[in-house]
Amino acid sequence: MLPERTCKELCNDPHLFVDGISHHDLHQGKLGNCWFVAACSCLALRETLWKKVIPEWKKQEWDPKRPHRYAGIFHFQFWCLGDWVDVVIDDRLPSIDGNLIYCHSNVKNEFWSALLEKAYAKLAGTYEALDGGSTADAIVDFTGAVAESMDLSDGKYKVNISEQTKLFEVLLKVYKRGGLICCYLKAASPRDMEAVTPLGLVKGHAYSVTDIKKVSLGEKTLCFGKTSKLFMIRMRNPWGKREWRGAWNDESEEWRKVSKSEKGKLGLTVRDDGEFWMTFEDWCNNFTNVDVCRMINTSCLSRHKTWEKGEARGKWTNNVDALLNRSGGCFNNKIHL
Secondary structure, three states: OOOOEEHHHHHOOOOOOOOOOOHHEEEOOOOOHHHHHHHHHHHHHHHHHHHOOOOOOOHHOOOOOOOOHHHOEEEEEEEOOEEEEEEEEEEEEEEEEEEEEEOOOOOOOOOOOHHHHHHHHHHHOHHHOOOOOOOHHHHHHHHOEEEEEEOOOOOOHHHHHHHHHHHHHHHHHHHHHOEEEEEEOOOOHHHHHHEOOOOOEEEEEEEEEEEEEEEEEEEOOOOOOOOOOEEEEEEEEEEEEOOOOOOOOOOOHHHHHOHHHHHHHOOOOOOOOOOEEEEEHHHHHHEEEEEEEEEOOOHHHHHOOOOOOOOOOOOOOOOOOHHHHHHHOOOOOOOOO
């Protein structure tokens, strides 16, 4: 059994959050749960969502002025079988030589990610149960979203620019509406797991999508108001390091085509923090699977709801897009509820 230490034993000034919450806070440890950490990175992007998973976080935060009120207990919420389930844990975390061995923050005295992982492990049964899993399942457990898994490996999106454009518009719309997106690069065999491609991507590994943009190339002038647009997507490796080395990597010369103000809007940083931009075309050509999670109102799905007899009136349509817009879901048989 692994040794455990309380947060207070691991550092002198523990906090749930240090300078707020960020998707950069998460670093995968020695557990093979990149899928979980990628889902957490997506969760951290949406304040309304993580506040549901970490309820009343201010009350759960350490208060140095009232140390007697601290009981070493934290609670988290997960969407499980049609209802929000409260999971209570203590603050004892697996560690070796005073360092956390599983998911941890890049700041030593910040513990929200490690505590969230422990709560999710309790829900699953053990930490070992998190060794391998589905990013879509984790996001559904965090949010109650409707998840759709899409296969990019059949070549449809690799050569057909029209299909690429359609997919980009779909993902951009999902992202703008508060949805969460993760992707995966399938390994050819178990021996190929975590092998690194010549362009720096890790096989058998999940990545979180942290932004999707149409990036303007060149400077706008008074005479020429329009600039060309490039479809771009930003990814994050749960390891917090090892980035894409192809076109448009952090130090790529291609960024000279983008104005300084546009770079500022994109939040471009030149450091090995696991986050990187790449063109959507390169993304389609390198990744094999994507999980698209659309947000819905979970209060409508509670198992405590009752059905009332009623009547619906309106014009029938067989237009799939129209039906999707009305129902808030889709008819893909890979949806996870």
